[in-house]
Amino acid sequence: MEKKATGIVIKAFGNLLHVLFEGDIKQGEVSFVKLANRLFASEVIEIASNVAKIQVFEDTSGIKLNAPVEFSSHLLEAELGPGLLTSIYDGLQNPLEKIAEKAGFFLSRGLYLKALDRDKKWDFVSKIEVGAKVKRGDFLGEVKERYFTHQIMVPFA
Missing domain, CATH: 2.40.30.20 (Elongation Factor Tu (Ef-tu); domain 3)
Structure with a gap:
């Protein structure tokens, strides 16, 4: 390592x-x-x-x-995905509602949270067949977040 x-x-x-x-x-x-x-x-x-x-x-x-x-x-990077459009963030992409739950309504120094909720389940609609060969950037399917449809891709990295 x-x-x-x-x-x-x-x-x-x-x-x-x-x-x-x-x-x-x-x-x-x-x-x-x-x-x-x-x-x-x-x-x-x-x-x-x-x-x-x-x-x-x-x-x-x-x-x-x-x-x-x-x-x-x-x-330095931004995380993209379902849940992004229904949250409010600070400049480091900390979800402010989650920060308020942990620290109150004033931002606490040195407190950083994940931008997207890892525990929330989303309905995924596959756009490819099982066993299909995919490469970086290919679209796998989609997830609906209110009125917006997120295209889920094979990661580039």
């Missing part, structure tokens, strides 16, 4: 942090700054040698020099 890159904060300008890192990272990668027992999501926006500039997506109060940073090896 590949070891994930790590680093430490060496400069801070509001929500822009400079991080001295070891390992391989890429622009657009999601990273997490550790403060006490919480992780704060951020994105790598620039890399110069072994220093990365990362933008933290929430209040950085309390983050100090030498704070540890973990790099996820995943790019």
Whole structure:
């Protein structure tokens, strides 16, 4: 298993942090700054040698020099699928109703939830025959969410 890159904060300008890192990272990668027992999501926006500039997506109060940073090896992305159109999200695609259930009506620092409900069952209508050969991007079927029909595809990754 590949070891994930790590680093430490060496400069801070509001929500822009400079991080001295070891390992391989890429622009657009999601990273997490550790403060006490919480992780704060951020994105790598620039890399110069072994220093990365990362933008933290929430209040950085309390983050100090030498704070540890973990790099996820995943790019910032949005999750798509059934349930997306019937929820309200913040900028990190946290479902606000679920956040309110956990933390009240004020967003809690370092709290992140899955965008889509994994427990909800959807009626799937297959558009291919059992045993058919499929490839990335092929349509498998559809799921209706109120007035919208989601086309379910073979993942690209």
